[in-house]
Amino acid sequence: MIDLAKGCVHEPDPPSAPDSVSATAVTVLARPVDPVGLGSWLAEFASSAQSADGFVESTTSVYADERLDLAIAVTFRDESLLNGWLDGPARAGVLRVGSARGFHRAATDLVLVDGEPTPPGVAVFRHTVTAGRVDEFIGAQRDLTAASTQFAGYEGTVVLPPGGSGEWTSLIRFRTERLLAAWLKSTERQDALSPLRSTLDEDFSTFTQTTPFGTTVRVEDGRTKLTPGWKSAMLVLLVLYPTVMLLSRFVGPILEGMGAGPWLTIWLSQVLSISLLQWVLMPFAVRRMRRWLDPVDGAGLGVTLRGVAIVGAGYVITLAIFATITRLQYWDYR
Structure with missing residues (x-):
């Protein structure tokens, strides 16, 4: 356990699997009138999560300064396990x-x-802080918070020490997405960012977002970066080809047997294939190729070539399967 500026990190075993999609709940707390016993209660809060299935880590925010929110973040291996703890009796x-002790959300x-x-209205940033400059980083976060309080709709800032990722995390809350956007684009924010950047090994980045069809959107310092289109296309082809082949072999004949004409059979097959890709198959593939699809983490030559080799091997395997297993060749069953 690390205690830094009244921020704690609890790192249990085992860590989450690299390909899992982790989920984090951030509980923002009101400043207690009487902070006596707060530390022990925060430990109890973390302990209630540690005993739950899928727990990864818990982190208490830096809250020594009144301008920074008191909060505790708990991470689980996936969203369903997190929700199980959030809705459970232990929490x-x-x-x-x-609440009985005066500690309220x-x-x-x-x-x-x-x-x-x-x-909506929430922005999350990751920071790689230069060794020996943590105090300056926290001071810069305080100054950035002071500037943000001048904008309409500002609700608070949470600064979390590094957990398993090794990166600091800051979270800023505004009442609406529009008000948040006004702050992010403001000259006041740009002016306040210079001292913060000087404490970092590299520029801060936001959480990434990946579309169902394999495009990862990542915003760094207001600049949007996207997965190269050829990577998304390669992954879609890898998933689409076997899907179409199997639907043509097993679903098409059923639809035709029910009296559907070729024009309707193809349309219904496409509806099914797109639905499977959107909500089942592509999310599964994207989780396993997440780093390769990331426009920043996956930009290196080594990562790119390894991903191409994996997808290429998938092409070879699926082509070999449908070329050699006659039972899967739909054209023989018309």
Whole structure:
């Protein structure tokens, strides 16, 4: 456990699997009138999550300065496991105990799922802080917070020490997405960012968002970066080809047997294939190729070539399967 500027990190075993889509709940707390016992209650809060299935880590925000929110973030292996703990009796019990002691939630829990949009009005940033400059980084965050309070709709800033990723995380909340956008685009923010950047090894980045068809959108310092189109196309082809082949072999004959004409059979098959790709097959493939699709983490030559080799091997395997297994060749069953 690390204690830094009243921020704690708890790292249990085992960590989440690299290909899992982690989910984090950030609970923002009101400043207690009497902080006596706060540390022990935060430990109880973290303990209630540690005993739950899928727990990865919990992190308490830096809150020594009144301008920074008091919050605790809990990460689980996936969203369903996180929701199981959020709705479970263990967490409900520790919240009741906290309320009795004067520790209350200040806002609705914020749920952040890797690869999905953040809640409206919320922006999340990751920071790689230069060794020995943590105090300067926290000071820059305080100054940035002071500037943001001058804008309409500002609700708070959470600064979380590094967990398993090794990166600091800051989270800023505005009442609406429009008000948040006004702050992000403001000259006041740009002026306040210079001291913050000087404490970082590299420029900060936001959470990424990946579309169902394999395009990862990543915003860094207001600049939007996208997965190269050829990578998305390669992955779609890898998933689409076997899907169409199997639907043509097994679903097409059923539809034709029900009296559907070729024009309707093809249309219904396309509806089914697009639905499978949108909600089942592509999300599965994207999770396993997430780093390769990331326009920043996957930009290196080594990562790019490994991903191309994996997708290329998938092409070879699927082509070999449909070329050699006659039972799967739909043209023999017309």
